[in-house]
Amino acid sequence: MTTRLSLHVPEPTVRPGGKPDFSHVDVPEAGEAPRPPIDVPPGEIRDFAYSMIRVLDDSGEAVGDWAGELTSEQLRTGLRDMMLTRAFDARMLMSQRQGKTSFYIASLGEEAVACAHRKALAPGDMCFPTYRQQGLLIAYGWPLVDMMNSIFSNAKDRLRGRQLPGLYSAREAGFFTVSGNLGTQYPQAVGWAMASAIRGDDKIASAWIGDGSTAETDFHSALVFASVYRPPVILNIVNNQWAISSYQGIAGGESAKFAARAHGFGIASLRVDGNDYLAVYAASKWAADRARADLGPTLIEWVTYRAGAHSTSDDPSKYRPKDEQAAWPLGDPIARLKAHLIRIGAWSEERMRQMQAEVDAEVLEAAKQAEAHGTLHDGPKPSTASMFEDVYKEMPRHLREQRQQLGY
Amino acid sequence: MTTRLSLHVPEPTVRPGGKPDFSHVDVPEAGEAPRPPIDVPPGEIRDFAYSMIRVLDDSGEAVGDWAGELTSEQLRTGLRDMMLTRAFDARMLMSQRQGKTSFYIASLGEEAVACAHRKALAPGDMCFPTYRQQGLLIAYGWPLVDMMNSIFSNAKDRLRGRQLPGLYSAREAGFFTVSGNLGTQYPQAVGWAMASAIRGDDKIASAWIGDGSTAETDFHSALVFASVYRPPVILNIVNNQWAISSYQGIAGGESAKFAARAHGFGIASLRVDGNDYLAVYAASKWAADRARADLGPTLIEWVTYRAGAHSTSDDPSKYRPKDEQAAWPLGDPIARLKAHLIRIGAWSEERMRQMQAEVDAEVLEAAKQAEAHGTLHDGPKPSTASMFEDVYKEMPRHLREQRQQLGY
Amino acid sequence: MARLSMVEAIRDAMDCKMAEDERVVVFGEDVGYFGGVFRCTEGLQRKYGKQRCFDAPINESGIVAVAIGMGAYGLRPVAEIQFADYVYPGYDQIVSEAARLRFRSGGEFFAPIVIRMPCGGGIYGGQTHSQSPEALFTHVSGLKTVIPSNPYDAKGLLIAAIEDDDPVIFLEPKRLYNGPFSGHPEQPAVPWAKHPLSEVPEGRYAVPLGKAAVRREGKGVTVLCYGTMVHVAEAAAEETGVDAEIVDLRSLVPLDVDAIVASVEKTGRCVIVHEATLSSGFGAELAAQVMERCFYALEAPVERVAGWDTPYPHAEEWDYFPGPARVGRALLKAMEA
Amino acid sequence: MARLSMVEAIRDAMDCKMAEDERVVVFGEDVGYFGGVFRCTEGLQRKYGKQRCFDAPINESGIVAVAIGMGAYGLRPVAEIQFADYVYPGYDQIVSEAARLRFRSGGEFFAPIVIRMPCGGGIYGGQTHSQSPEALFTHVSGLKTVIPSNPYDAKGLLIAAIEDDDPVIFLEPKRLYNGPFSGHPEQPAVPWAKHPLSEVPEGRYAVPLGKAAVRREGKGVTVLCYGTMVHVAEAAAEETGVDAEIVDLRSLVPLDVDAIVASVEKTGRCVIVHEATLSSGFGAELAAQVMERCFYALEAPVERVAGWDTPYPHAEEWDYFPGPARVGRALLKAMEA
Ligand SMILES: Cc1ncc(C[n+]2csc(CCOP(=O)(O)OP(=O)(O)O)c2C)c(N)n1
Ligand SMILES: Cc1ncc(C[n+]2csc(CCOP(=O)(O)OP(=O)(O)O)c2C)c(N)n1
Ligand SMILES: [Mg+2]
């Protein structure tokens, strides 16, 4: 008897018009996961890839071995970083609609991942981010106006109008120039960490990739080299459930957990509630400590949800139910941290309103300053002649000739 | 306190001059591994990647759940296939030394993998082999003289002198044109299997890669697409311990088992004694049955040892002890199958000698025939003008012009 | 006859071939349920089912590789690379495999695949949504490279590409998806409906690979161009009043050498225009061939107008883009020489 | 002065830079313990330790990627791709990343890396050990592309490449590793020791990128060539008696336009020779530039002699290889025109 073969094409549980359904997402109790010593052999924590590290429980309490890492002062800073990131995104989305820039990518709903991770890194460490980790810069304290200058491609844009909005570069802030090509920087981060190891330094690298982009071949390169040379690198996977219109099943997430990709390489791996600021910080710190102690790479799958559109070019209502975010079982990172702070008596609705006003004002002020230097179609611009610069360290003859042809 | 980081560079246990040492290779008892039903969920057999399926024990007995698949007639055929492959290789190595061809790659010590695997496939199935799976063609019964014509790039070479020796193509025999580029065909096999599934056919694909080449990015592509679409494909990894001069640790084998690479993709995975003809057949059959029953892909790591040089351009005494093969704990596939056949009373030293003479004669006869059609530098050759053919289905104008310039 | 945009014409070509040939399958990132970020595959999954039109993982190398495997099996895969700028991870599979399968197997295996990809700038896409990598394919023996400039050709060429037994790189100038574009961003966008070449017959027809089309006859100077630049060249000729003959190559490999020679021998002058970076661009090959084949007919040096040898910048888009002003200057220069 | 083969000269360059600059690291497939399949890195691991010279996994894309990361960190990685034919999996990292890092970061990050790779045919390597992919790099803004033809240049150019702050593609004609080769396979192999350019000074010296060298002065016709073809052109000039001026370009990007123009203006004729496939090869760019810059000095069409537009075949190696006979015919043709 022969079976007729057929192609299996994964499909999300619901499509537009359907009722949001996340019943397939296992959400373990907060506090359940033990905290292994940083020198645990990777083979002994394989089950971590099939579970989830969570600190904040439903009532807003911080529980378990991974709790207790941060003071309430630090948590309030974290809350502010996330709120500032969200306010920044909102303003930039508006600017894009107003034609001040061509394009924008927000991080709505995922703010905890980048904001809390940044706090676990040290000066001199280098992140290799995707376009959705603006939270790294904001939590670092990088000037919003510098980010906006680049979004507006204006006269003060350090990248001289060359890059799409959101593809920042800020070496000083440990933020590597973001590529528009998915995945390419993941193995570069491994190379950077290898260099630190070769030089006997103490710097670590933090690599970033989305769930969809784990399918890219560069993901494999990163794991191979990390497995062989054991350099000090954190391999972050932000599993926000969606690529553009395709859900994580199209990247292989239907058949296995992304965190388990590390096992075939003997790389330590964690799977973490990415909407839990405390869990993100604690897991990041654990991985950073391992790296710095020369114990090698750690892969972390951050489980979160892309609450907004993929970008300003996208309309998610075309491929998923509009109200899916409300059903997302891990909630919203800002709401959860706020609830925790209130529960431990370190916060109030009133202070929340004040802080909201504060971050909105800060963003508004930065936008004003940036707009004064121009926006994509209005006001001062980077010099056209600068287009020929930085292609090489020194401009070769053929580019000098071309610049002249253009009239400069 | 900060640790000074350092780059970990894996190193084999011994180098030339040292005493061969395989104490790090765990060899479980034959017969230990249970045989799961073909519809077992991949997640339930993860421990198979950390163990090894073995059928033949040290005394030559076939034991355990994976035994009993083949008649003694079939086993004798298997023995002959392997002996023929070895004799073929020996002759071609000699031909290369005699300048009859430019290059050759033998499969000494790994004959069981290809020869036994082939027997588990059906007509119409397609292998995507590397340059070291000549055993697939020989066990299929493909004419040796056709293979030699191609090795000698002579007038009867169906590939018209275009390919390096050993890069055969034999569609009829389910043998895909071998690429000189490592890894490229692994995801192509997945595509071929997807096509079979799309058409509702019952054909399966068998993909091949070496331990060293699992590092290539194409390996990842194959696993991603196999994980997502679950097509009928067997993903073979031939772990013969060495790439060229670099051992499997440089591909990540020091940190994990190659078989475990499948786990991050939810793909069923086995690790098998590749020098055990019975184990290779049984595991191949199991994977082929799964594929044909539309249960999806299986990855298999075949543990074996490259007993000879990488190719005729290589001198292994430069990077590993000369006598390493003798210490290899899984022995030699021909010797082991012979011992088994003798133990079950189906073979004798005498018949062995006869068969050796037979296969040597068969190879010699084929070589004579092939050489009559020319060798690389002597005798008839493919027509020079044919160089411009098959670049496209129909020769475009610019190639016609170029052919004319060359005088044809 | 229906008036179609380029997106609609491209979709129509796939629809038409999927309807008449069961072997045709369509896949790529976001092409299944969603219908593609530029909507070129919209409705195909609904119509032909998930087994024949589906989403692919974000892995361009894998997309090409599985297309090759499918093609070798006997299917006719049409794979989409979301932007030409993202084809490089798949470059090895294209160059080392798709292009060589037939040659190295003596014809036993081949890859009758089409790799579609939007190319070119003009949409503020920055350096990773604006590239024109055609020269990286025209250098590779075994590939065909095609680039339409209008809906009629887009449908006919895509059908020819799908029916072709060789691997075809099918470049779609994204700035032309929804209307012709003369290179004047300050002017209001024009829809295809107003352009004669948006008249697209229903059902199957093919525009053969390897045949150029003269878009404007002229005696003064030959303009060799393709894709968006056809419209830019038309504008430049209009605006300068130069009596230019505009040859839309449509297919770069195979190349319509006869059409090129005929025109250059008539005009004695030649300007080559492409959006891709100048150095080692396809314009170099065209210039070399014009020189080799028409040397004694040439009255002036062949001029190349192309993108600068820099990555495609975001804000300076219109300084990079070889628009009608630059093309016009080259026409005048060629006429003066 | 020492007489070195090209392999030795290349090794010497790395040795020299590793000794004087701690940031220089060398890695690639089989380059560590073993010293490289062509022996170019032999002894370097023993001398500088495993942290500075090591084996890499078989993953060309990863090799380039980690080199970029190391370069951005501040090291000077010299990565080997075992054969140029295997660079394509790393092509995306080279084109989309190494070449653009400086531009897109406004100079904050850059990739001072050298990617070495043996190229070219002549060793019966078949289609996957014989390719010359230089044109695929010269089209990419932000890369430098270099190809030496002798031991002296090989060492000096490699040192210059390692010291350069831009990514450099360093192509090594493998047929020249152990001796010059005039394209006559039937003649006995000649070792480098007999060639004047095998005299290699000890210690550091640089041959600047972007400077051509005239290998043979002549008044009849200019030959533009590089790598193995320099020796083939010399043989062709000798054998035909044509008074050819042979210009060894050495570096394709940046290109020594002045040297080219000076020679062509003197001779009025030009033949371009490369081993890579003709169509869209680097010869096309050279032909276009000669036309653009020297049109009025040209007395004959520029001729291109190159590999055919087919994959590099195994047995028909010498029919594919553009040897002295073909180059000689082109020289005579150029002189007759
Ligand atoms: C190499 C490459 N292929 C395709 C794209 C187009 N693209 C941009 S974002 C995206 C989805 C990425 O999804 P994921 O990795 O999950 O990241 P997320 O957007 O969810 O943060 C795609 C396909 C690209 N930028 N680069
Ligand atoms: C893409 C590519 N990179 C490098 C090579 C050169 N090369 C040929 S065989 C080989 C080693 C392969 O080792 P492995 O995969 O273990 O296979 P084995 O030879 O042991 O069967 C290398 C590096 C190649 N052929 N293709
Ligand atoms: Mg995502």
Ligand SMILES: [Mg+2]
């Ligand atoms: Mg091996």
